[in-house]
Amino acid sequence: MRYAMAIDTKKCVGCSDCVVACQTENDVPIGYCRDWVVEVMDGTYPQLEMEIRSERCNHCENSPCVRCCPTGASHYSEGGIVLVEENKCIGCSACITSCPYDARFVHPKGYVDKCTYCLHRVKKGLQPACVAVCPTKCMYFGDLDDPRSEVSMIIKKRKWKTLIPEAGTKPHLYFLI
Amino acid sequence: MREEIIVSGRNNPLIDPQLHIWHWEIPLYLFLGGLAAGVLFFAALYTIRNRENDYRTAVKIAPFVAPIALVIGLIALFLDLHHKLYFWRLYTTIKLESPMS
Numbered sequence: 001m002r003y004a005m006a007i008d009t010k011k012c013v014g015c016s017d018c019v020v021a022c023q024t025e026n027d028v029p030i031g032y033c034r035d036w037v038v039e040v041m042d043g044t045y046p047q048l049e050m051e052i053r054s055e056r057c058n059h060c061e062n063s064p065c066v067r068c069c070p071t072g073a074s075h076y077s078e079g080g081i082v083l084v085e086e087n088k089c090i091g092c093s094a095c096i097t098s099c100p101y102d103a104r105f106v107h108p109k110g111y112v113d114k115c116t117y118c119l120h121r122v123k124k125g126l127q128p129a130c131v132a133v134c135p136t137k138c139m140y141f142g143d144l145d146d147p148r149s150e151v152s153m154i155i156k157k158r159k160w161k162t163l164i165p166e167a168g169t170k171p172h173l174y175f176l177i
Numbered sequence: 178m179r180e181e182i183i184v185s186g187r188n189n190p191l192i193d194p195q196l197h198i199w200h201w202e203i204p205l206y207l208f209l210g211g212l213a214a215g216v217l218f219f220a221a222l223y224t225i226r227n228r229e230n231d232y233r234t235a236v237k238i239a240p241f242v243a244p245i246a247l248v249i250g251l252i253a254l255f256l257d258l259h260h261k262l263y264f265w266r267l268y269t270t271i272k273l274e275s276p277m278s
Binding site: 044072 | 178266
């Protein structure tokens with residue numbers, strides 16, 4: 001099993017509903033966020049291009065954060081989801097430095113926290129909070145190993161990119177372009 | 178021109194507005210660690226070359242700096258941790274890939 005998410009940058013309007021849904025679902029402390037929305041403006045007037053992306057942990061297959069964790073608190077869980085075990089984490093911040101996507105932060109309680117692809121919901125057969133709540137239905141979540149899952153189908157059909165591919169992390173978060 | 182804005186207003190401490198994770202503790206630890214290593218290196222060098230009497234301070238007194246520097250450095254390293262009570266996990270795991278381990 002390889003869980004992955006695809007986000008349609010052509011459909012996303014940048015409403016930040018996913019951010020609020022994540023904060024509510026996962027009890028993210030006030031002032032912190034596990035996902036965020038980026039607006040990119042590129043080009044020279046009048047040839048301007050805008051892209052809106054909802055970014056979060058990329059749950060890389062070759063994660064620098066898992067590699068550099070000295071205690072093994074960062075680990076690959078079910079379906080390749082990268083998780084942090086709270087009572088193994090010493091809060092040394094090595095993983096925060098190593099993450100090319102800035103997806104991690106130190107929880108006020110001391111351990112490092114990040115997106116979990118809502119594994120507690122996925123285990124129950126539900127979709128991650130951000131995907132479930134998206135008003136434009138621009139996010140797709142599923143299993144890459146299952147050729148009939150929503151993600152596999154949309155990735156086959158559409159052009160996509162991953163963020164910072166030169167880091168060699170093999171992300172499981174695809175942006176459809 | 179390329180402009181990237183986080184429109185949902187991310188403001189995670191230590192990460193925004195710019196990555197700023199390690200404070201004075203880590204530079205202090207690195208400095209003291211280097212100091213201890215250097216002091217011991219020269220003490221050993223002069224001992225091996227039989228020149229203890231020419232460099233009495235370096236060989237007889239300076240090596241005492243090393244353990245003190247290491248203790249202070251390790252205290253600084255401990256202070257830097259955010260989840261301090263779990264520091265013993267460092268001693269129960271061996272991970273060759275991790276530069277911190």
